[in-house]
Amino acid sequence: MPETLDAIDARILELIQNDAGLSVAEIAERVGLSSSPCWRRIKRLEDTGIIQRRVTILDREKLGLSFEVYCTVKLALPTKDNLDAFDQAISGMPEVVQCATVTGSADYELRIVTRDMPAFDAFLREELLSLGLVSNIESRIVIRSVKNTTAAPLGLITPHVPG
Template sequence: MLSVDLDLIDKKILELIQHDASLSVADIADRVGLSSSPCWRRIKRMEEQGVIQRRVTVLDRHALGLNFEVVASVKLQLPTRENLEKFESAIDGWSEVVECMTVTGAVDYIIRVLTLDMQAYDDFLRDKLLSLGLVSDVQSRIIVNVSKRTTAVPLALVEETNSGN
């Protein structure tokens, strides 16, 4: 069930901006068949509703020399509320960690880490992750190749309403 009302035009707007946030309101309006003012109001409404969280630029990590990517499973020694909060607070301050997810199963977290090379990842493990004193196990998986990565939400799965604001 939708937490907000979205019609076909809203979905078209979202599809456009999630693939290119640099589009002007005039460009978006033209592509969805609206004038600029109603298009701007729709975008503002979706921002206020939290559907649009923020607009960002996606960088090429390889062009920046960040060629070593790891997905690591992290198990805490004791997953208490206090330890979970300490871990998440620490992770929040580490730029190498680009994603952190609490998961079910044998581990507590899955993190995605970007570094320059294997030595930098080893330094991250020793100097940051393991020095917290909270972690009992880390299983690291080095990413060899990424065949698909997107920031796009699958809007085709979202049901439309007929509200048309």
């Protein structure tokens, strides 16, 4: 059962997911609470696992990591052991920034970030295909990112998150 959130909780989450560097005092001021009750709410949201962690989002392009590819992966034999082996292998590949098991004719959808086409080719050959588990990969190179957010759509769980 999902955690019950009120409008203040939702506003706190909205603020934190847009700027994890805000101090408790800044958050409290923006939601109309004093620091102690605001801190208790944030702590509860962390303790219940709604807030999993706070991160810094880097500009990949400025770091030279602007080559992004979506790959649909089909395993040769999708047994439990092979799925588990693939899951474990993927978790150790830093180029894979997202991985999901999916329905349909494929087994996985991967989002891969790397420097350029030669680096992507090396990743495919030396990492993904060397596992010996994959029968098919369909790759789609991202030309331009239209929307890229880590924010959860909080408006879907509360009637209105005041801005």
